[in-house]
Structure formats: C-alpha cells, structure tokens
Amino acid sequence: xxILVYIENIAGAFKKSGYEAVSYAKAxxxxxxxxxxxxxxxKVGAASLESIGRYGVKKVIEVNTEQLHHFVNQAYAAxxxxxxxxxxxxxVVLSNxxxxxxxxxxxxxxLDAALADGAITLPIIKGEVWEIKKSAFSGKAIATQEIAAPxxxxxxxxxxxxxxxxPTMVEIESFQPQVAATDLSAVVKDIVQATDxxxxxxxxxxxxxxxxxxGPENWSMxxxxxxxxxxATACSKPVSDAGWRPHEEHVGQTGLAVSPNLYxxxxxxxxxxxxxxxxxxKTIVVINNDPExxxxxxxxxxxxxxxxxxxxxxxxxxxxxxxH
Amino acid sequence: xxxxxxxxxxxxxxxxxxxxxxxxxxxxAGIQYIINPYDEIALAKAVExxxxxxxxxxxxxxxxxxxxPTIRKALAIGADNAVRIDARPRDAWFVANQIAxxxxxxxxxxxxxxxESIDYNGSLVQGYIAELLGIPSVSIxxxxxxxxxxxTVEREIEGGKEVVQIPLPAVIGTAEGVAEPxxxxxxxxxxxxxxxxxxKEALDVPALSHITRFDTPPPRGNVKxxxxxxxxxLVELLHSEAKVI
Ligand SMILES: Cc1cc2nc3c(=O)[nH]c(=O)nc-3n(C[C@H](O)[C@H](O)[C@H](O)COP(=O)(O)OP(=O)(O)OC[C@H]3O[C@@H](n4cnc5c(N)ncnc54)[C@H](O)[C@@H]3O)c2cc1C
Ligand SMILES: Nc1ncnc2c1ncn2[C@@H]1O[C@H](COP(=O)(O)O)[C@@H](O)[C@H]1O
Numbered sequence: 001x002x003i004l005v006y007i008e009n010i011a012g013a014f015k016k017s018g019y020e021a022v023s024y025a026k027a028x029x030x031x032x033x034x035x036x037x038x039x040x041x042x043k044v045g046a047a048s049l050e051s052i053g054r055y056g057v058k059k060v061i062e063v064n065t066e067q068l069h070h071f072v073n074q075a076y077a078a079x080x081x082x083x084x085x086x087x088x089x090x091x092v093v094l095s096n097x098x099x100x101x102x103x104x105x106x107x108x109x110x111l112d113a114a115l116a117d118g119a120i121t122l123p124i125i126k127g128e129v130w131e132i133k134k135s136a137f138s139g140k141a142i143a144t145q146e147i148a149a150p151x152x153x154x155x156x157x158x159x160x161x162x163x164x165x166x167p168t169m170v171e172i173e174s175f176q177p178q179v180a181a182t183d184l185s186a187v188v189k190d191i192v193q194a195t196d197x198x199x200x201x202x203x204x205x206x207x208x209x210x211x212x213x214x215g216p217e218n219w220s221m222x223x224x225x226x227x228x229x230x231x232a233t234a235c236s237k238p239v240s241d242a243g244w245r246p247h248e249e250h251v252g253q254t255g256l257a258v259s260p261n262l263y264x265x266x267x268x269x270x271x272x273x274x275x276x277x278x279x280x281x282k283t284i285v286v287i288n289n290d291p292e293x294x295x296x297x298x299x300x301x302x303x304x305x306x307x308x309x310x311x312x313x314x315x316x317x318x319x320x321x322x323x324h
Numbered sequence: 325x326x327x328x329x330x331x332x333x334x335x336x337x338x339x340x341x342x343x344x345x346x347x348x349x350x351x352x353a354g355i356q357y358i359i360n361p362y363d364e365i366a367l368a369k370a371v372e373x374x375x376x377x378x379x380x381x382x383x384x385x386x387x388x389x390x391x392x393p394t395i396r397k398a399l400a401i402g403a404d405n406a407v408r409i410d411a412r413p414r415d416a417w418f419v420a421n422q423i424a425x426x427x428x429x430x431x432x433x434x435x436x437x438x439x440e441s442i443d444y445n446g447s448l449v450q451g452y453i454a455e456l457l458g459i460p461s462v463s464i465x466x467x468x469x470x471x472x473x474x475x476t477v478e479r480e481i482e483g484g485k486e487v488v489q490i491p492l493p494a495v496i497g498t499a500e501g502v503a504e505p506x507x508x509x510x511x512x513x514x515x516x517x518x519x520x521x522x523x524k525e526a527l528d529v530p531a532l533s534h535i536t537r538f539d540t541p542p543p544r545g546n547v548k549x550x551x552x553x554x555x556x557x558l559v560e561l562l563h564s565e566a567k568v569i
Contacts, residue, residue, distance in 0.1 A: 010482065017482075071486070074460055098480050102463035105416070105451030114532040115417075117446050131536070138442050140341040144537040186460050189476070190487040199483030205568070229569070247466065247501050248480060253337055253442060254361055254500050262568040273337050276442075279541065283566040285558065286547070296547050301561060305552035317556045321563065 003029045003036045004089040006080050007052065008099060010193065012044050014051065016202050017095040017158035022055045024154075024161045025093040027122055034090070037061055039083050041076055043069050049172050056166030061087075062174045070188040071099055077106035079177040084111060086175075089151070096155035097201065104155040114147035120160040120280075138253050138276035158201055159259045160280075200249065203232035205262045206281075208251065210236035210274075212267020212288065212307055216244035221311045222266065228318045234258065236268050252277035267307045270295025287311070325379035325470070327370045328427055330437040330449065331398050332360040333391040337442065343538045350443075350538065359394050361505070362438025364401075368503035370436055371402035373470055380404045384426060386419045388412055392521070399516035400508035406519065411526035416444075420452030421529040427457065433492045434475070439464045439499040444535075447497065454495040461495040462488060468502050 005025035007018035022038055029036040037059040038052045044062070052060050063079055080103065084092050092107060094100045096118050108115035116123075116132040120142070123130035129148045135157070136143040200206065207226040213219065219233075226233045233249060240250040251258055253273040263281035268274060270286070270293055278284070279298060286299040289306050296302045303310055335341070336356040344351045359367070370381045383403040385395050388410065395406045409422040427435060435454075440447040447463055454461030466485065467478035476489050477496060508516070550558045562569045 015482065071481075073462070074454075077455070097482060098464055101447040102451055102461065105420075105448045106455040108417075108532075109452055109455040115448065116533065117416075117448055134445075136444050136535075136538070137335070137341045138337075138445060139541065141343070142539045142541055143444070143535045144539070146534045146536045147532065149532055182458070186488050186490045188486060188488050191481070191484065192486075193481065193484030197483060201482050248485065250500070257445075262562065262566070276337070283562070283568045284544070285562070298544055299547040300544055300566065301558055302547045302549050303552050303555065303558065304549065310552055310555060313555045314558070317559045318569075320556070321559045321569070 001034050002087045002089050003034050003091045003093065004039055004080070004084045004087060005036060005057070006039045006041070006092070006094040006103075008095060008097060009040065009042055009044050009048070012042070012048065014040075014044070014048055015095070015097070017097055019055055019163040020158065020161050021093050021095045021156050022052055022057055023163040024122065024156050025091070026056045026166070028091060028093070031125060035059070037087055039063065039080060041068050041079060046172070050170055053168050053170035054165050055163055056168055058168050058170055060170050060172045062172055063177055064174065065177065065179065067179060067184055072184055072186045072188070073099070073102045074106070074186065075179050075183040077103050077110065078179065078183050080107050081110035082177050083175060091151070092153045094153075094155055096157045100155050104153055108153040111151045111153065112149065113151035113153045114149035115153045115155070116145050116147050117155045119154050119156045122161070123154070135280055139257065139279040140276070157259065159204070198230065198232045200232040200234055200256060200258060203258070203260050205229045205231035205264075206234050206258055206260045207231045207264045207266070208234035208236070208268060208278075209239070209266040210268030211238050213239075218308070219245065221315065225264075225311055225315050225318070228315055228322065236274050265295055266311060268295060269293050270298065325373065325433045326431055327374055327379055327381045328430070328432040328435045329363065329367050329370050329381060329383045329398070329403065330423055330435070331363045331367070331383050331385045331394065332438070332441040333357050333385065333387055333394045334360045334441055334443045337361065347538050348536065357391070357394060359397055360438050360441045362440060362498060364505040365500065365502050366436035366438055366498040367398055367401055367403065368506045369468060369498060371506060372503055373434070382407060382430075384409070384423055386411060386413050386422045386526070395521060396516050397508060399519045399521070400512040401506050402512065404519065406521040408521060408523050409526050410523050414531035415533045416446045416448035417452060417532045418529045420449045420456060422526055423449070424453045424456035425527055426524070427453070434470065435493070435495040437495065437497045439497045450495050450497040457493070457495070459493050459495060460490040462490065463497045464499050465496050466499055466501040468496060468498065
C-alpha cells in the first residue's frame with residue numbers, strides 16, 4: 001500500500017501547486033503510515049526531479065516518453081492510473097489545476113476510486129471513511145465531503161495547503177508506461193504561456209481592478225503595483241468583456257476562483273458574482289471612492305478614496321517597505 | 325451533426341445560501357433555480373453549430389420533475405428535444421453514468437457540458453462521461469471550433485492557454501468565451517411547449533461521495549478603514565497584523 005502524488009510541470013519546471021500536493025500527500029502518508037511516491041510526466045530536468053525531496057518524499061517516478069512531452073488528458077490519466085496500480089496505491093493526490101480537473105475523474109473511474117475534488121483541508125481519517133472539506137456554492141459555503149471507497153483520489157485546491165520543507169534524498173526511478181494509441185488522439189497545436197508572469201491561480205498576492213479605472217490606458221499603475229508586490233493582476237468581468245484586459249484575468253462566478261493570501265480590489269464594486277471568485281482569499285483590501293460600495297462589507301482593510309490618487313501613493317509606500 | 329448538451333439546474337447567482345437539518349442539507353426554500361450559467365454557454369454554442377438545420381440538439385438533465393421549467397427554457401433557447409433522467413442527483417459519478425448510458429447508443433458527435441456547476445463546483449461530470457465512453461475531452465474550453473471530424477479547442481492553463489485538436493466524438497466543458505448566452509424569444513418560448521421532453525428511469529448507480537455537512541465561511545472582521553492620507557499604515561498592518569507581506 002502506498003500513496004501516489006502526481007506533480008505537474010510547466011515547461012519542465014514543477015509548479016508551486018505541485019509541491020503543495022507533494023507536501024499534502026506526505027502529511028497523509030505520515031498520518032496513515034504509508035510511503036509516498038511522486039510521479040512526474042514529461043521532460044523535467046534532474047535538478048527539478050531532485051527538488052521533490054525538499055518536501056520529504058524519497059521516491060520519484062519519472063515518465064519521460066517522447067509522446068507524453070505535451071499534456072494529453074486521456075494518456076496522462078491512463079499513465080497515472082497505471083503507475084498507481086503498479087505501486088498498489090490506495091490514495092492518489094493531484095492538484096485541482098486546470099489540467100488536474102480533467103484528469104481527476106478519469107483517474108478515479110479507472111481505479112474504481114472515490115474522488116474528493118477541490119480539497120481545501122487534510123482528510124479527517126476515520127478508518128476507511130475520510131472527511132475532506134471543499135468550497136461550494138461559489139465560495140458561499142464550505143461542504144464536508146465523505147469518501148469511503150478502498151481507493152481514493154484527492155484533487156487539492158492550489159494555494160490552500162502550504163508546502164512544508166522536510167528535506168530528504170530522493171531516488172529517481174524511470175517507468176515505461178503502456179500507452180494505447182487511442183489515448184493519444186489529442187494533438188497540442190500551440191501553447192502560449194507568459195513564463196515571466198506569475199500565473200493568477202498560483203499567485204500569493206493578486207492586484208485586481210474594475211470599471212472604476214475608467215479605461216485600459218490606466219492599467220499601468222495596476223501593473224506597477226503588482227510588480228512591486230510580486231503579484232499577479234486580475235480584473236472584474238465587465239473589464240474583460242470590454243476588452244480592457246484579457247479574459248484569463250477575469251475572476252468571479254463565471255471566471256476564475258482565486259484564493260491568494262492577499263487580494264487588493266481597486267475600483268470594483270463587489271457584486272456577489274465577483275465575490276464568488278475571491279471570497280476565499282485570506283486578506284482582502286478594498287480601494288473605492290464610494291464608502292457604500294458592497295465590497296467594504298467583506299474587506300479586512302479599506303481605503304475610501306480615488307484610485308488615481310491612492311494607487312501611486314501605495315506604490316511608493318510598498319517600495320519604501322521593500323527597501324527596508 | 326448530433327449534439328448533446330448537459331444541463332444542470334442551480335440556484336440563481338444572487339441567492340442567499342442557507343442550510344437546514346442541522347447544517348446537513350441545502351435550504352431550497354425561496355430559491356429561484358436557473359440553467360447553470362456555463363451550460364447556457366454550451367447551449368448557445370450548440371445553437372450556433374446546429375444553425376440552419378445543419379444539426380440537432382438534445383438537452384439532457386438528471387433531476388426531478390421540479391426542473392422541468394429549466395428544461396423548457398433550454399428548449400426555448402433552441403434545443404430540439406429533451407431528455408430528463410428521473411432521479412435526484414446523488415453525486416457527479418451518478419450523474420455522469422446516467423448521461424453516458426443514454427449517450428452510448430445515440431451517436432452524438434459532440435457532448436457539451438458547462439465547465440462546472442455553480443452549486444458544487446466540481447468540474448467532474450465531463451471527465452467522467454468521457455472516461456465512461458472512452459472518448460477525448462477538454463474540461464475547460466475558452467474557444468471551440470468544429471470542422472466536421474475534429475474539434476479545435478483553446479483551453480486555459482495556468483498563466484496562458486493551449487490549443488488542442490481532438491477527434492470527434494468528444495466531451496467539452498465550456499467556459500466564458502465559447503459563445504454568448506442566448507435569451508429565448510417569444511417564438512422560442514411558444515415553440516418549446518410542443519417540443520418532446522422524454523422522461524427516463526435512472527440506472528441504480530451508487531454515489532461514491534457524500535456531502536455530510538455545510539458550513540458558512542467564517543465572517544470577516546469588520547473592515548478596518550485607513551485614512552487615504554496615511555497609506556503607509558496599510559502597509560504596516562499588512563505586514564505586522566495580517567502577516568501577508
Ligand atoms: C450571471 C452573472 C455572472 C457574472 N459573473 C461575474 C464574474 O465572474 N466576475 C465579475 O467581476 N462580475 C460578474 N458579473 C457582473 C457583476 O454582477 C458586476 O456587474 C461586476 O462585477 C461589476 O464590475 P465592476 O465592479 O468592475 O464595475 P462597477 O459595478 O461599475 O463598479 C465600479 C466601482 O468602481 C468605483 N469607482 C469608480 N471610480 C473610482 C475611482 N476613481 N476610484 C476608486 N473607485 C472608483 C465605483 O464606486 C464602483 O464601486 C456577473 C453577472 C451575472 C448576472
Ligand atoms: N444533474 C445534471 N444533469 C445534467 N447535466 C449535469 C448535471 N449536473 C452537472 N451536469 C453537467 O456537468 C457540468 C459540470 O458539473 P459539475 O461536475 O457538477 O461541476 C455542468 O456544467 C453540466 O453541464
């Protein structure tokens with residue numbers, strides 16, 4: 001019996017959310033006394049593979065088949081399930097990322113497993129029955145999910161479990177999967193990825209702005225603030241609908257749900273559909289010139305005033321802080 | 325082309341979410357139900373693809389008779405016929421099995437779902453259906469083009485996007501950007517009444533997960549207002565009190 005954690009990479013570098021999944025799997029392994037193996041699929045350098053040892057996992061299984069250098073949902077799910085069977089895994093952990101959401105149900109079906117999606121806590125283990133919390137009703141509730149099948153798959157929400165360092169040496173083992181041609185029918189045509197920017201779903205700090213900014217030409221101060229803080233930028237729906245910002249920045253009910261440590265909302269009214277995407281942020285700061293803006297009701301800190309006046313001052317204040 | 329659109333019935337986005345029975349059940353009293361917003365996108369895309377009599381659209385819903393108004397709305401927007409699998413959804417595995425079992429013999433080229441339902445936010449049904457049918461899938465599509473035998477899909481990845489081509493039949497979960505939701509017109513609403521809505525018995529599939537309890541997220545402390553002439557205080561509080569920088 002063992003635990004398998006699948007760790008995703010972007011262009012050969014493991015994602016932060018992947019390390020979180022490793023650390024989460026290790027915590028479960030320690031709780032139930034089972035060893036953890038980490039699985040990497042794709043072209044990942046030795047240094048990256050070894051970095052998994054930082055989080056206490058001793059064994060890394062590497063699948064570096066040419067055909068799997070790009071993400072192919074069906075094939076990756078098949079490989080993860082095959083490896084899980086080969087080590088007799090009773091628990092498979094992966095990250096509930098965009099790719100992970102596509103993988104988790106397929107892996108669970110292949111392993112006859114029960115699936116806990118969008119996990120935000122470690123399981124409470126009562127023998128076969130595990131209780132794991134997830135966010136529901138677009139952040140308006142927290143649901144306790146119970147899974148009891150002998151094999152369990154857990155998809156961990158990024159940014160909800162902090163990776164804990166527990167350095168150890170790793171042993172890397174390569175694995176040759178049996179990939180069926182029918183699982184390889186998807187062809188990746190193009191990948192556009194800004195590697196210099198922090199991906200929004202993984203960001204610890206998010207600077208977000210809304211229609212209060214008046215027009216796309218005013219985003220340079222938002223980007224500068226984000227730069228100073230090492231933050232990702234986001235926006236409200238009308239802003240991306242108007243083409244002021246790209247759609248992938250839109251957060252809320254119909255956009256992305258984020259859970260950073262710090263969410264700074266500038267010139268956003270705080271409509272319920274927007275809050276649905278941000279209310280699991282740890283700390284919320286709101287800057288709005290209308291003291292009645294609904295966003296203040298869910299904020300931890302607020303400044304009432306004109307964004308065009310406050311944001312430049314905030315940039316200066318954060319710069320002063322950084323230089324200390 | 326035959327298209328299947330999976331429709332879920334969810335509380336209106338502005339609903340106040342409360343619970344009953346000692347926080348073990350969702351309180352449906354006074355809740356207005358709507359078509360899941362992402363499923364509206366799927367349906368609008370299907371209407372676009374099936375335009376000018378070039379295809380047919382079936383909508384499928386797993387649920388009880390109380391959802392019929394939602395199904396009629398989907399018919400008014402442009403679906404040709406509807407199927408309701410008569411059961412209270414137990415979990416995503418249960419729902420996907422019902423849909424896959426129906427779809428297996430029908431020869432759909434395309435099965436569309438929303439990226440997720442806004443009640444349980446699982447994003448699971450599409451992957452389960454695809455796995456049960458042994459066909460490719462994309463769980464969150466931002467753009468979708470069909471060229472007869474294959475689908476070209478732009479999907480979101482962390483910090484970017486990926487364009488992937490998959491052969492049909494396939495299952496695709498739609499998100500913002502795929503199509504603009506359509507509002508039914510008078511003719512559609514009138515026509516919907518006479519379109520077929522078939523009710524089928526459900527397969528007995530055990531649920532693999534159960535929600536045993538709901539909690540409301542902890543309320544945030546009252547907002548601390550900071551004077552706009554003293555923004556340095558905010559920086560200080562974020563550092564020493566909130567400990568987030
Ligand atoms: C089904 C559905 C789904 C939706 N999904 C989403 C979603 O996913 N995400 C989303 O964001 N929205 C969503 N919406 C839209 C949502 O209801 C709001 O309309 C939207 O969030 C408002 O965006 P906003 O706050 O940027 O703009 P507004 O509501 O126009 O607010 C602008 C704010 O800026 C403030 N302001 C103006 N000038 C200044 C200034 N100089 N300095 C400081 N503040 C200023 C104003 O006081 C105001 O509070 C959805 C709506 C529906 C019906
Ligand atoms: N009861 C249901 N009946 C039909 N389709 C559903 C049902 N529940 C979910 N779906 C479909 O599956 C998608 C994803 O739902 P979920 O996995 O619950 O997030 C939804 O957008 C719907 O298209």
